[in-house]
Amino acid sequence: MSNATKRKNRAGRRSPLATVALLAIGLLSTGGAYALISGGTAEAQSDINSQQMIDEGEKLFSANCASCHGLNLEGSESGPSLIGVGAASVDFQVGTGRMPLAQQGPQGEEKPEQFTDEQTKALAAYVASLGPGPGLPDPRYLDGEGDAANGSELFRINCAMCHNVAGAGGALTEGKYAPAIDATPAHIYEAMVIGPQNMPVFNDANLSPEDKRDIITYLEFNRESPSPGGYVLGSLGPVAEGLFAWFFGLGAIVAIAVWLTAKSN
Template sequence: MAKISRKHRSTGRRSPLATVALLAIGLLTTGGAYALATTTATAESQAAAANEQLIEEGKKLFAANCASCHGLNLEGSKEGPALVGVGALAVDFQVGTGRMPMAFQGPQAARKAPQFTQDQIDAMAAYVASSGPGPALPDERFLEATGDAAKGAELFRINCAMCHNVAGAGGALTEGKWAPQLKGLDARYIYGAMVTGPQAMPVFNDLNISPEEKRDIITYLDYVSENPSVGGFDLGSLGPVSEGLFIWIFGLGGLVAITVWLTARSN
């Protein structure tokens, strides 16, 4: 019995290697947690520094190219509106489409080739966005033409076709303004226009038209741009004005020419 008891006590003892293993596991766990926390803090610090640098670069670009109209502190002037709180999306749309800086004062800023690179536009957008909360750039998934084109067509007819034409060909508005054509336009600018409401366009925020519905509209416009008119030559998709003019000039003109030819032949 004594031998059995001693054997039981000897096998129940903790091995010295177990203590070493526990210490090693504890050190590895503590070290790993510290390294992870340090890496995260470093990454956040680097991201914040990069963002500050981007904002500073945007501030310099804004002061050199935009402040004469919009003010050094985005407060606006008689020549241009205040930009506090308009968000990065408004800057991306206006500068990315070349509407800003304006070539000349007029009823509406015309679209032209952009004067800045995308990196410079991003910097100015970051500076303006730092002034206050505003619409940010959308998630890329809402810019892909993968939505419901049929639903997008219905939404476009209800909300947009009265100005832009059902085919997105654009049209004239009052007081010298116009609705631009939308065929072949970059999806980010279509989305930006709906959210920010530039020029005479109303604002369609997410309560009016959800991001998913905006994607449906983008899908419809992409379909219209990529597919030819099923009715043949679309005459610019401008509707009865261009069609009537075509019939008046070529249709009636052709009838007159045939009448003259028949009369001359009979004589």
């Protein structure tokens, strides 16, 4: 069955075109989206606004990101412009290891992150300093103390069709997929705000910060509560259950039937 590690290690081997273009359009439109709407989370917090962080971020950016995204975030053929994507986007993309990209593929893949938390924040500070965009989420929305019932309902309506009701992920078109949700509350929050890659944007007018908090609360509840029925078989639903019934259930019973009908020695 599937598991997160497998998904993390998957090698992108699909259509070689498009990643660049996809990312470019994605990040551009996120930035553009942000420019269009007022609101959003509190613009960059004080600690990531310090000049020291920004300088540190600039150094890291020039060394690791500028080859694709340009020295001044203007973008290039191999990477989109990052002007106006905001700190949230940088924290999500770098903090989940999606950036820097390992290789071209239908979509950027989650993998072990390449930068420390401190470095990620510095990068975010630098990118945010060059254009306004969604900032890092306010910690009070990440505490998992919201209304899980509201969260579960919103999750089913807005998220489950791609990510599966249990957050186990699912397929999208042309080899893309919605990943299993095993990210930190901050990254989940950021993903909703920025709409990374093909994920739609869920701005604060669509799902208010409290709604987002409720969704995170529900996901945290699921993560922390044991499955009442036992091992969940990847939360993949009837397909996994059917295979299990055939191979384990019927398999075991056939093995017993062979023993039962074999001649005793």
